[in-house]
Amino acid sequence: xxxxxxxxxxxxxxxxxxxxxxxxxxxxxxxxxxxxxxxxxxxxxxxxxxxxxxxxxxxxxxxxxxxxxxxxxxxxxxxxxxxxxxxxxxxxxxxxxxxxx
Amino acid sequence: xxxxxxxxxxxxxxxxxxxxxxxxxxxxxxxxxxxxxxxxxxxxxxxxxxxxxxxxxxxxxxxxxxxxxxxxxxxxxxxxxxxxxxxxxxxxxxxxxxxxxxxxxxxxxxxxxxxxxxxxxxxxxxxxxxxxxxxxxxxxxxxxxxxxxxxxxxxxxxxxxxxxxxxxxxxxxxxxxxxxxxxxxxxxxxxxxxxxx
Amino acid sequence: xxxxxxxxxxxxxxxxxxxxxxxxxxxxxxxxxxxxxxxxxxxxxxxxxxxxxxxxxxxxxxxxxxxxxxxxxxxxxxxxxxxxxxxxxxxxxxxxxxxxxxxxxxxxxxxxxxxxxxxxxxxxxxxxxxxxxxxxxxxxxxxxxxxxxxxxxxxxxxxxxxxxxxxxxxxxxxxxxxxxxxxxxxxxxxxxxxxxxxx
Numbered sequence: 283x284x285x286x287x288x289x290x291x292x293x294x295x296x297x298x299x300x301x302x303x304x305x306x307x308x309x310x311x312x313x314x315x316x317x318x319x320x321x322x323x324x325x326x327x328x329x330x331x332x333x334x335x336x337x338x339x340x341x342x343x344x345x346x347x348x349x350x351x352x353x354x355x356x357x358x359x360x361x362x363x364x365x366x367x368x369x370x371x372x373x374x375x376x377x378x379x380x381x382x383x
Numbered sequence: 384x385x386x387x388x389x390x391x392x393x394x395x396x397x398x399x400x401x402x403x404x405x406x407x408x409x410x411x412x413x414x415x416x417x418x419x420x421x422x423x424x425x426x427x428x429x430x431x432x433x434x435x436x437x438x439x440x441x442x443x444x445x446x447x448x449x450x451x452x453x454x455x456x457x458x459x460x461x462x463x464x465x466x467x468x469x470x471x472x473x474x475x476x477x478x479x480x481x482x483x484x485x486x487x488x489x490x491x492x493x494x495x496x497x498x499x500x501x502x503x504x505x506x507x508x509x510x511x512x513x514x515x516x517x518x519x520x521x522x523x524x525x526x527x528x529x530x531x532x533x534x535x536x537x538x539x540x541x542x543x544x545x546x547x548x549x550x551x552x553x554x555x556x557x558x559x560x561x562x563x564x565x566x567x568x569x570x571x572x573x574x575x576x577x578x579x580x
Numbered sequence: 581x582x583x584x585x586x587x588x589x590x591x592x593x594x595x596x597x598x599x600x601x602x603x604x605x606x607x608x609x610x611x612x613x614x615x616x617x618x619x620x621x622x623x624x625x626x627x628x629x630x631x632x633x634x635x636x637x638x639x640x641x642x643x644x645x646x647x648x649x650x651x652x653x654x655x656x657x658x659x660x661x662x663x664x665x666x667x668x669x670x671x672x673x674x675x676x677x678x679x680x681x682x683x684x685x686x687x688x689x690x691x692x693x694x695x696x697x698x699x700x701x702x703x704x705x706x707x708x709x710x711x712x713x714x715x716x717x718x719x720x721x722x723x724x725x726x727x728x729x730x731x732x733x734x735x736x737x738x739x740x741x742x743x744x745x746x747x748x749x750x751x752x753x754x755x756x757x758x759x760x761x762x763x764x765x766x767x768x769x770x771x772x773x774x775x776x777x778x779x
Contacts, residue, residue, distance in 0.1 A: 302426050302427055302431075302500055303423075303426075305398075307402075309422070309426070309427070310423075311401045311404065312423075312426070312501075313418060313419040313422035313423055314404055314405060314408055314419070316418075316422050316468075317408060317418055317419075317422075318408060318413055321413045321414075322413055327469075328731065328733065328736060329736075331493075332709055332733060332736070332737055334491045334492070335491045338490075338491055338492075343509065346492065346504065346507040346508075351397055351400055351401055351404070354404060355400065358404065358408065361411075472727070474725070474749075490711060490713060516715065517715075518762070519754075519765055520765065532764065533764070535764045535766070536764060536765045536766070537768060538767045538768065539749075539768045540713065540768065540769045540770065541770065542711055542712075542713055542770045543711065543727065543770035543771065543772065544747065544770070545747075545770050
């Protein structure tokens with residue numbers, strides 16, 4: 283547990299106005315997570331946070347926004363019920379054949 | 384960048400995955416028109432530590448506000464118009480001559496967005512997250528905040544729903560400064576607790 | 581971020597790019613119907629994918645893996661049958677590490693502890709999701725603050741059951757956590773009610 287802090291991070295300017303994102307894909311994946319949380323989970327951040335914790339724990343050395351991306355991919359995978367409009371028909375057709383237990 | 388624009392550099396794997404996510408989620412109707420741009424704009428220019436700095440400056444000049452802030456952080460922060468995602472359960476902890484507070488999220492990167500914006504890279508880094516709960520005095524000294532042995536250090540791990548903000552001490556010699564000037568003195572790092580003013 | 585022409589959405593784009601994707605999608609629902617699997621079990625079968633496989637495979641391959649894993653685990657097919665017919669390796673998801681929570685127990689409406697109480701964090705290491713940091717398990721501390729009642733993450737992660745409990749900020753002396761004699765340092769951790777027992 284004695285890994286030194288990366289000097290490159292400490293050298294970053296600490297002005298209040300510093301940019302939150304290093305590259306456009308980071309702000310995009312941040313906003314996509316916000317969209318999914320708001321529009322598929324009704325604002326409940328817990329499912330995404332859970333995936334983020336899991337993603338970080340799975341690969342502690344991975345850059346943060348890559349873990350964030352992995353977490354969002356995992357979260358999106360848990361949405362099979364929320365089918366696309368063209369998927370709905372196939373899903374409903376398959377459900378129609380269910381014999382309930 | 385438009386759809387018919389060229390790509391000046393090869394696209395990295397993670398950028399491809401993000402693009403795939405964007406396409407998929409847009410297809411699913413989960414991303415309203417302009418949503419990405421609006422969120423980006425908000426977190427690049429509107430939501431940031433300048434918000435927390437205003438809260439701190441108000442607490443310095445108004446003892447009643449300071450009391451409310453320490454007793455019920457969320458409501459007091461809302462008085463200044465700040466709140467929202469990751470700021471629904473705020474606890475403000477005050478630094479004194481004898482006590483120094485520092486914030487971390489060892490499990491991921493929880494951080495009080497409405498008052499500080501998005502966290503800096505080092506806050507999310509495995510090294511900070513692991514070491515500041517293990518040897519905070521050493522870590523703070525490395526980050527340019529050495530503390531005498533008689534100053535008590537309190538580390539706050541945001542492992543549940545509460546989000547923390549450090550109320551730094553007001554620097555000496557600022558008694559006659561107006562509130563707006565005081566806000567300009569308050570740094571993000573002092574509100575996380577890795578710097579003193 | 582609008583420059584990715586080839587990946588971008590167009591109204592005419594088909595739902596499935598290749599026939600195998602259609603089959604993977606349909607197969608997922610065939611297996612789900614055959615097993616009457618719950619949402620939690622389906623989600624978890626994808627969560628259990630090997631991270632390397634998950635990240636390097638496509639969306640529909642995740643569904644295919646889920647379908648195949650559940651089919652094997654529930655005895656519809658054997659792994660060797662799958663691999664024989666596929667003519668090679670057929671990667672499946674990892675084992676279920678934590679049982680599906682079907683009965684979460686009642687909500688805890690009143691905090692069991694108050695500020696000043698000495699508590700000990702349960703010494704248990706759940707295989708599934710938890711928000712109890714490893715470094716405080718089995719350690720004793722003092723409640724400094726009683727916070728609100730929230731859904732327990734350990735329960736929520738493993739099915740549709742929910743349990744809500746009070747949360748607390750618990751102060752630990754750093755010397756107790758790390759046994760290194762460091763002085764004047766305390767670490768406060770926010771913990772759910774069921775993570776704690778009276779000390």
